[in-house]
Amino acid sequence: MKRTLLAILFFVALVAIWTALVRAQIWSPVLLPSPRAVLDYLVSAVRDGTLLSATAVTLRRLVLGYVIGLAIGLPLGLLTASSKFVEDTIGVLALGLQTLPSVCWVPLALLWFGQTEGAMLFVVIMGTVWSVVIATDTGVRTLPPIFARAARTMGSGPFHRWIHVILPASLPYLISGMKQGWAFAWRSLMAAEIYVTILTGFGLGHLLHYGRELNAMDQVIGIMLVIVLIGLLADKILFSPWERFLHRRWGTGRI
């Protein structure tokens, strides 16, 4: 209760400082709109439906790309951890591509797919896959061999062992890899949406971009707030339950 109160107090203070700065008129309102103006923009954007449809477009791309990225990255990570050949080939490739900022995929995606949903999806998938591969690989490699040995004596075959021992045992690594993959996917999608206009759907990145073109700082800041909010919610809804589970089961520190 006290913690919640303090948190609320902190954010109220932030808004108060913001308001004070606007009142002081150091910068022109074009550069620094008041919280009130940003709120007005958000309300009007919700009313005319642009904000909700943009959020829907962005989230659809994000979720679809992320799920495909996971579906590719997880098995690939298991493969790199279990085969020397795949480790030396795909493993090295993954390590290299993971260091490539995913916005660098945008020009290539545009040339390959044109200004289509496919290009957006491709960028998100590339942002997700490599960090998931690396995390899965690390998770499997750091497992104590005793788990697999114990399972073998109880009659667990190779396939059963993958599903019931190796995957759950590397869960702490998998979750942090999935979290990182999510963060990369989110960043790369925003970059791609700001960079290119796709006619099949306007996402949050596009709204942000138009805000700049129209010199509408209230829109820019409003959309930024929405993006931050979505990131926070995704963390709380998607990952917090898992992290609580890990904390309870493994007895590791609260994250």
Add this chain to the structure above:
Amino acid sequence: MSLQEELRGPPPAKLIVDHVSKWFRQKRQTVHALDDISFEVSEGEFIVIVGPSGCGKSTLLDIIAGLEQPDKGQVLADNQPVHNPGRHRLVMFQESALFPWLNVFGNVMFGLRLKPGLRNSERREVAKFFLHLVGLEKFMEANVHELSGGMKQRVALARALAPNPRVLLMDEPFAALDAMTREQLYGDIQRIWEKRRKTIIFVTHNVREAACLADRVMVMSPTPGRLRDIFEVKLPRPRDFNSIEIAQHAAKLTAVLRGYKGAEPAMATP
């Protein structure tokens, strides 16, 4: 199948270790781990293998379990050669090999789920029975990290007993525990062995532990691992770890171990 029928299960197995040798090839050298080891274990016998570290006793246990293959010789369980690990010979490991992603009940259920011919309700009943047997029925829902070292090994024991194996292989299961907990577990393991007759092979470097638990003690010496002597311990059960007879047997074992050339003396007391 009723719980009683399931608990009755197959009889304990007879084991034959037949001229087993094992080498470990490393980059610079080849280590001769086991040299021509032969012995027989009769149904329901409690065998303790004792020897200093590096004498290959854990490797021998792995070979009996089927986790490792011998380079020469073979292991027969009821006259069938052992090639793979299997449900009839379960291993209880030195460090806690419990799965941290499952709770206590889930850990005991793991091996049972792999056992065919049982309904899930029966599996749950069996798991509860064995958790009760090791005195942890109140901790079914507990997480592994919440248990003490002794409790963890009790869960590991329940997990190994639950699928009703014919042989129980124990690799220094109490080595990491404090003395008090260990002495309590010596009592428990004897009580459980009376109830659930299994062929047990128990590996340790602690001679007193060996004297307290064994029907027969196999004494090994290192480099290369050889089976040097076999002692029978003909004391009535249950045995008290702190009794004078156990101490006398232990002293004899210690003297024998000291006698091997090049061997480190094994610990006489924990």
